[in-house]
Amino acid sequence: MAKTKSNRNKHRRRDAGNWSNADHENRMATRIASIQKKRDRKQRALLEQEEQQNDGLQQQPLEQYDDKPPAAKKLKHEQPLHQKRNKNYRNKHARLAQHVPENTYKHTHLAHDGYEQIESSKLRLATSQIQRQVTALKERLEEWDPVEEGKLAKAEAEGLVDETSMEHKLKLHAEHRKEDAMARAKAQSEVVLLHAKHGVNSSFHRRKHNLKKHARPGPETWKLKGAARPAWEVYDFDTRYQDPHMKAHEDANARARRVKNIMRLCKGRFALDDDEMDETNNSNEDDNSKKLFPTPQPLCRRYLSLLTQLGSLQLERKNYSSARKAFLEVLELEGTDWPYSITNARNQLMNMYMSTNRPASARKLWERLDNDGSAWIRYSAALIEYVSWNLLQEEGSTAESAERLLAKAIRGNVYVAFFLGWPQMFEKAMEYTEELVERGDSPSGSILEAIEYGCSVNEDKGLGMWAGTDGSLEWVRSVILKVLNSDDENGDANPEDKLVKADLMIWERKLATEEEDYERERNEKEQMKAYEETNQSDNEESSHREEDDEEEPDSLMYAGMFRTAMDWLQDAGEFLQAPTYDFISSEDNADEKDEAKDMTANQTGNEHGLDGSDKSGSGTDDSSESEE
DSSP states (O other): OOOOHHHHTHHHHHHGGGOOHHHHHHHHHHHHHHHHHHHHHHHHHHHHHHHHHHHHHHHSOGGGOOSSOOOOOOOGGGSOHHHHSOOOOTTHHHHHHTTSOTTSOHHHHHSOOOHHHHHHHHHHHHHHHHHHHHHHHHHHHHTBOHHHHHHHHHHHHTTOOOTTSHHHHHHHHHHHHHHHHHHHHHHHHHHHHHHHHHOTTOSHHHHHHHHHHSOOOOGGGOOOOTTHHHHHHHHHHHHTOOOHHHHHHHHHHHHHHHOBOHHHHTTTOTTOOHHHHHHHHHHHHHTTOOOOOOOOTTHHHHHHHHHHHHHHHHHHTTOHHHHHHHHHHHHHHHOSSSSOOSSSHHHHHHHHHHHTTOHHHHHHHHHHTTTOOOHHHHHHHHHHHHIIIIISOOTTOOHHHHHHHHHHHHHHOHHHHHHHHOHHHHHHHOOSOHHHHHHOOOOTTSHHHHHHHHTOOOTTSTHHHHHTSTTHHHHHHHHHHHHHTOSOSSOSSOTTTSOOHHHHHTHHHHHHHHHHHHHHHHHHHHHHHHHHHHHTSSOHHHHTOOOOOOOOOOHHHHHHHHHHHHHHHHHHTGGGSOOOOTTOOOSTTHHHHHHHHHHHHHHHHHHHHHHHHHHHHHHHHHHHHHHO
């Protein structure tokens, strides 16, 4: 059948009579009922809204009354269709990013991880970053080429950047991305201008683009034919040709002869600078020994710093084996014969052994670092010896050996002994010690090191470890009081092994010396700063330069706090009290306890005897005068 207009409209005319009057009335009744329900609902909502507004007006003062209340939000069933639809979640992350604080990773802030998980992920990322730097620098030191290093040093002096560094690559990548974005924007604008000038369907801009993309070949691409071709090849071979493989082989042989392994040649001397190396070579010349290879600085010190950071991160993540490996490598490269260390790897390794209950390893470490004057090493050795003698009763450990190690520790840093003997008094006197404890790089034997050791509340190091050991603080206090109340300064023993009163009373002179040094250094820095400001006054750009130097802790303030605590102790008469020996808990050490008590009783008896003899002598004089 042909598809005519009448045939296409047949089904419409046929379906048009299906609507009956009964269905129409039912639909109308349903519609009227729904409209009535909506009116009732609207009326109830308006009544509730008026009641809420009246309650709010009664609670608010008259001054805050507004004649024009805010328009109430329409109910959901009264809203138009474009407002009833579901919200668009395409910009969900953009809306959430508005609540993210500055200097915070968005994914980290919006994640559902806890604080511990976020911190562990940060530590893992930092560890991997430091590990990559350590690996790259180690490869560079193992294959040290003086020629290449000289070129790099010259480039740095001229202001050039090392193209192989990761920092340069990231910066170059950012610049390239910026240039690409600008180029794309420029190309887009040019295309738009061409379309506007020549039309969208014009082929002018396409021909221009093809000409730019496929440049016309130059004479260097021409292919010679005939007699000209072999003549050109012979000329090129005779004058300019050089075998690249032979040249690479010669360069590799020359580099192999130049390369030195710094990790092996400078082992034990990574912390020495040029002046110290000169002194070492001069001493070797006097001994007719071989001259040492100079230590390349500052790369060696940087490698020690990176290794120490890696060990600290592994220790924070409780990867004790990896931390121990990093710290021991620092000890081997830096050397154990020097009385000082430019890193705190020794201290952290000792604290790790103490916190993980490894006394044998700690004992080996302090025997290996016999020349180290750090309080972390010497006082840890005294604590281990005390535990071995008094608590564990190990063979070979006695009270004399423990006091010998304590005397050596006090000679290294006398301030720590008073911190351990009277911790409550110094806790009241010392303030602003949190930053100093977290700093962790105080010089050995200084008041700053004593505060760092004696004010650490962590149970794994410093005073916290002494406080967690039974009777250790009482033992230190008894030794100090015994020495201060005794008249015999030298005794029968070797003065180097026995603690004398001069070792404890030297704290005033040391503290005054530290204060003088701090004031002198501060004045020198102020003079240098003033001199630089006067020289840079003519240059406007340099005058606005920001200084990133860290402020050093105020030694004068901490020295005054220490003096205040010592004055409190002297006013309270703490140094005049007799030592107590209640810390001796073992039965085998009961004899030593009785002997110590007898010694103190004899000392007090001698003092009273001297007082009595003086009194008796004065009495005889009075009687003789009366008889006369």
